Amino acid sequence: MERVKKVFVLVHVVLWTLFILLSALQLSQDGAHWQTLTTGFILTCLLVFYGNFYLLTNYSGKKNRRAYYLRLALIISIGAFPFMIFHYRALETWQTFIGFYGVTLITIVPLFTFLGWLARITENLVLNTIKKEQLEKQAVEAELHYLKSQINPHFLFNTLNNIHTLVYKQAPAAPEAVLGLSSLMRYMIYESNAPTVPLSREMSYLQDYVSLQQLRYKKAPVVDLEIEGDTESCHIAPLLFIHLLENAYKHSPARLEPGSIKVSVEIKENTLTFRVQNPISNNPGNALEEPGGIGLTNVRKRLALLYQDQHELEISSTGETFIVTLKIYGLHIQAHERKAHLLYN
Template structure:
């Protein structure tokens, strides 16, 4: 909250407080025989003393006591505040209220100092002075809590940006080499492959930097990856990509699903038409489920602890805490990953 709003808030609270005191006191006839105008001025003057006590506590004593822990200085400032309140009380009563409004709260007498000291000590300090300390403490706690939340958010944002940036260079380098080969051979597929790679890179470097993206854009990105893989394999990459349900504008974490697809391409068998790489995406407005299944290459175990899947696990923990389930099945010949997300 900016300073202007804080000032307006304080002014509104004090205004309500003063009006409440005026109405309550006037109805109870606290100062007998005074007109409403005179009573409002009298009550306003006494509330000024209360405000002085509150803000001296808030601006002078509380920072030294609560933040800096300078107890001796805090005690000295509290004593100065006490003296100031005694003087303000006396000045308003005998330099303004009595000569201007002819209001005499002491029936012609002038109280001695020993009257003001306990009066201020027992009335103003246990209330308004303590309120100033409490308000400063609550405000400091709130600001520190907000600052910590902002720092945590910035840290998480930086970590997510770093995790998104960990794109598998193996796929990109191989794709570029494959496109170079197609270009050298003057293949008709070269322009199409180059266009798809351009679209992919634009998405990764620009739009993919967003934390959340529409599901249909993520699917389009996966389709381009699969198409490039087929082009690189000269039509011998067998991949079934099945989409079920509603694939629309549902927001999902950007570049989240690609790690599973790249893992299947890198460690799976692509040229077996009887056991193609199977990618199934089921979605509705509230959930998304992705299943990727591939036959293992040369009977070797998949790398389940690679940087790609490790990063995915970390991003899931940060973006979907308590709203995701990641199941990995590592069988003798097949490797399966099932990811379920709750979007709401």
């Protein structure tokens, strides 16, 4: 906001400098008195322009209308005096003074009163627009912060339950699980604070999560994770896919065959496609919600805030298999725009 105000000050200085130069050039054709004429003319313009400009600044609102109009009438009435004082003929006789005063009062004074009003209204419009955008941005950031904060306890609750089971059984994999959780929490607490992260880092996070969950199964990896495309050049909002993967585990049968859960990530022509497929549990107590707790609701809200009109979220079920497909468009372009925005601010 302060930067915008400084820009307005610079605009005022530049425009008034140009106006003074043009006025001096025009009035220099009137002979030897052009310096005093120019001085009086500019002082009258400045007095009327900034008089109304600052009245609108300090006496805005219905309660201050009377004070504003009284002070504006005073400025208008005395606005012509600087030009009269510096005019080489205005003070010759009373009739001459009245004549010049009347001409100035109906030409120069109304024009610069209007220009002062126009400048104040324009600046207010720009500043209010910027302030509104900042408030909307803060509201979005607060909403995103709230949604992201939901991830941590939800994920931590599930993972601690898994580790508790390993520790209770005194499984040799328990220390490895603790280290894996530490790595995941480090990413969630520190690295995920950025607006975007490299897609490759987000994929590493998901792979760590899969490795931690795999400790529950004795068979070969139950998750088949395929990544296709350049994940280094893409940036994505952090912690966007974790709920989709959590739901796949949550709503799958307790016993999973190798490769039962299929996860694919494809980057093609500036489009990211994230797809999760899992078998549906036959246990009524584990019946599929739409499609499970706060998970997908959280994802929907974050997508609406972060990738409005740039994503598609499709959910389908065959009765035996549950499939979630997320597509995000213009990912390369958006990463560039976010970087430029951060540099600007």
